[in-house]
Amino acid sequence: MTVSLGLPTIPRRLAEGETAAAGGALPPRPGSDSAPGLLDRFGRTATDLRVSLTDRCNLRCTYCMPADGLPWLPKDQALSADEIVRLVSVGVRDLGVRQVRFTGGEPLLRADLVDIVRRVAALEPRPDISLTTNAIGLAQRARALADAGLDRINVSLDSLHAETFETLTRRPFLDKVLAGVDAAAAAGLTPIKINAVLLPGVNDHEAADLLAWSLDRGHELRFIEQMPLDADRTWHRASFVTADDIRGRLAERFVLSPHAAPRDGAPAERFDAVGLGAESHLVGTVGIIASVSEPFCGDCRRTRLTAEGGVRSCLFGDAETGLRDPLRAGASDAELADLWRGAMWAKPASHGIDRDDFVQPVRTMSAIGG
Ligand code: SAM
Ligand code: SF4
Ligand code: SF4
16 A cells, blocks of 8 residues: 655755755754744644653553553653643643643553643633543543533543454453443433444444444544554554555445545544444444554644653654753743754654665653653
């Protein structure tokens, strides 16, 4: 298969031999007065912040974590709730961040999650606050999260069959996840988004079942193409399930047509879906995040903060700018903001997965914050 780069508009001429993804020498960054937001050298501005609250997880999804887990970050190296709120407030107040998504690892593993959400919801201007979770333990905390100001939730669910779920996650917890989804709906965290990654020969035959299940409950399903971000390095260019494969699977039971609303920088391409025959009562939308086969790097608006306080400008760039140590050493908000701006200025043009010299990042999805 071929994959395309989805390059952003490049506001300067690249020197001969210089590749956009590699970047080459950085052009000078504008001063913070003239470019207050998180601008990069290709003209994109990041307004969507993903905050990894922990690198730990209670599942071991095969496309993300190894069976034995990873060496977890010692507690004193992870950001405290106060440090997270301080950095998010710098992002929101000084750097134009408008959406904050808490992720991980598994964010529900943090005992102080509700407190963090409440404090971020009190920031001015108030950001849109969402959570990506595997939903284990959500049944007990959905109401408190909604009351604290959580606006939206994405639950990862790759299979509706207990055995397949266990094969994929290496844990027998499908019931807990389903209970978490129901509790989130009861708490009004709607519409719930369901994230599903399909693996060839494991759960790709469940694509239409997952859509029928989601539409029946009023949830919005989004398929995410598997990316080379797993610890076991099992991703293969020739065999991952592509957006095309997914559309083909869905077309067996649904009519899909492009959704009218503009994409507006969202990673998912949305389709209106209507069930065929006896399933014609199933109506709604479905999204496909084709990060590999139909990349959208040209319109990327994301900036990431790892659990130990590193700014990561791109999922696929190994470069990180640590904010934790300067923060602990007494840096001012203005100094932290400037470090963050510098990190984003160096953001690569694209992930470059289709290049022959592509090298998988050292960190896995769970350690970066998906
Ligand atoms: N533990 C939470 C969860 O699973 O929802 C949050 C963190 S997880 C890293 C965030 C998202 O990344 C999940 O929807 C998961 O399916 C996705 N993900 C993890 N590894 C991936 C990979 N190699 N390719 C594509 N998506 C991946
Ligand atoms: Fe944990 Fe989420 Fe990774 Fe699965 S995808 S192992 S739930 S961090
Ligand atoms: Fe592309 Fe990196 Fe943005 Fe992902 S984070 S869309 S790989 S630029």
